[in-house]
Amino acid sequence: MNDLLKSVITCDLDGKVETFSEGAQKLFGYTTDEIIGKGRVSDFSPGQVVLGHVVNWLKESVEKGVWEGDTVFLHKDGHEMPCHVKITPTKGKNGEHIGYCGITTPLENKTPDEVRPIISLWTKIFCWMVIMRLPFLTATIVPILVGAAVAKSAGFPLSWGWLGLTVLGGCLLHIATNTANDYFDHTSGTDEANYNYMVPFSGGSRSIQMGLISAKGMLLVSLISFSLSALVGIPLIIKAGNTVLWLGITGAVSGFFYTAPPFRFASRKGFGELLVGLNFGPLMVAGSALVQTGELLPVAFLAGIPLGLLVAAILYINEFPDHDGDKATGKDTLIVVFGPEKARLGYVL
Numbered sequence: 001m002n003d004l005l006k007s008v009i010t011c012d013l014d015g016k017v018e019t020f021s022e023g024a025q026k027l028f029g030y031t032t033d034e035i036i037g038k039g040r041v042s043d044f045s046p047g048q049v050v051l052g053h054v055v056n057w058l059k060e061s062v063e064k065g066v067w068e069g070d071t072v073f074l075h076k077d078g079h080e081m082p083c084h085v086k087i088t089p090t091k092g093k094n095g096e097h098i099g100y101c102g103i104t105t106p107l108e109n110k111t112p113d114e115v116r117p118i119i120s121l122w123t124k125i126f127c128w129m130v131i132m133r134l135p136f137l138t139a140t141i142v143p144i145l146v147g148a149a150v151a152k153s154a155g156f157p158l159s160w161g162w163l164g165l166t167v168l169g170g171c172l173l174h175i176a177t178n179t180a181n182d183y184f185d186h187t188s189g190t191d192e193a194n195y196n197y198m199v200p201f202s203g204g205s206r207s208i209q210m211g212l213i214s215a216k217g218m219l220l221v222s223l224i225s226f227s228l229s230a231l232v233g234i235p236l237i238i239k240a241g242n243t244v245l246w247l248g249i250t251g252a253v254s255g256f257f258y259t260a261p262p263f264r265f266a267s268r269k270g271f272g273e274l275l276v277g278l279n280f281g282p283l284m285v286a287g288s289a290l291v292q293t294g295e296l297l298p299v300a301f302l303a304g305i306p307l308g309l310l311v312a313a314i315l316y317i318n319e320f321p322d323h324d325g326d327k328a329t330g331k332d333t334l335i336v337v338f339g340p341e342k343a344r345l346g347y348v349l
Contacts, residue, residue, distance in 0.1 A: 008103040010090060015040040017097065024275060027083075029076030029108060041102065044073045046080070047210030049116075051130070058100060061087040070107060070312045074211075080112040131207040131221065133178045139280050139311050140174040141167055143304060147288025150300045156293045162239065165178050169232035170284065174250070174299035176225035177255030181266075183218045184259040190322075190329045204322075226252060240291045246289045251279055259331075276315050280306015316318040316343075 007024035011017050017039050020032050028044060035043075040343045042050045049071065061067040068086045072169045075081055092098040104334065105131075107115060129135070144167050152158045162290030184206045207213050213221070232250070237244045257263040266272035289297050319335040320343070327336045335343045 001065060003062055005106055007111060008101065009041060009104070010101045011041045012099045013097070015100075017041060024104075027075075027081070027104065028073070039102070042210070046074060047070065047212040048119045048123055048127055048206070048212060049320040051212075052119050053203065057087055061100065062089045065089070070110070072112045072116045073104065080116075080218045082115045106136060108221060119258050121141050127207075127212050130205050131179070131213050131218070132175045133205050133311055134175075136178065136340065137171050137174055139314070140170040140282055140284065143280055143284040143307050144288040145305050146302055146303055146307060147285040147290075148292055149257060150297060151289040151292035154289075154293070154297060154299065157294060162236070162291050163288075165232060166288050169229050169236060169248075170288075172225050172229035173233060173251050173255060176222050178205070179218050179222035179225065180256050181259045183215060184261070184264075185331075186215050188219070188259070188261075188264075188331070190259075190325055190331050191341070218339060222256075226256070240294050243290060243296065244287065247283055247290075250283065253286040254279055255323055264331070266333060269332050269337050270334050273312050273334055277308035277312035279308075280311040281305055 005023055005027060007023075007027045008019070008021040009017060010019040014274050016037065017035050018037075020030070020035050025031060030039065037151050042054065045054055053071070057067045066086060066088050069083065070084050070085075072080045073083050073085075083104050085102055087100055089097050090101050142162070148158060148166075150164050178299045182205055185204055205321050208215050208218055229252070233244065233248045237248075244316070254265060258265050258272055258275070259267075265275055282301040282304035286296055286300040287306060289295075289300035316334065319333045320340055322333075323335050323340055325331075326333050
């Protein structure tokens, strides 16, 4: 086989590409300037393959010294390529594990369907968990539960049915917000400019970039979720009055336009962080208590302040690894405004 068709790529432990051979450039269609220090090896595989298989391949390469097999890779133009890949761990001067080396050759006598790894049902479910960022729904569920607890402690009877409906509506609104944010971060180029996403506290799901869902599909999920949350809100409004409606509108508008033009609240030098703190703190706790009691309880607003600060702090730390991409695309978060060094003090406070 022509040596130019043999791709050799090395990466660090986070998958960020460190070397990219001439054969890799020819096979994948990228130049070294486009990929070294910017792209990650996960960019070369379909998203479902990354989530369902690549992690295990890397783990096995460390345990056994090598992993070797057939799979599909993605060319820069998006078409799939049947390939054979050999993965080995790379070592530092003292023998410590510092990354991986992948040697890839195209399989000219195979089709992508013949070598595509099987995607399990669990992986498909997990993909939707990633797309909707379901683990972050705790930021909605906890304030709603606290609001119900405040109502109970104030002497009002607790209705589990209305509580369940409130949780459902809040979670749908949160999913709608998450997916809208991902869509508009994609269209603005923010996610594409973020090279530091493989860290624990980076924001966004990167589902579009991984190919788990199309941009149009992400927007559709968002609009459907907003619509369903509005439907769930109707009985809540009937029970507790128009204040629930206005709280819902506030949440929907601030959620959709958090990254959507023309407002892009996340780019307003701290206004986005303030909105998140208010929505996931005092407003959500008070709204949950309102559904239970029919009243706006001052104590519910007070109980929501610590939760709002906590959620805002989570958002704040998520913005640190996104700093470079946000700055390059005009997304003026507090981290961009103050710079990472000075902004660290803000997190402590």
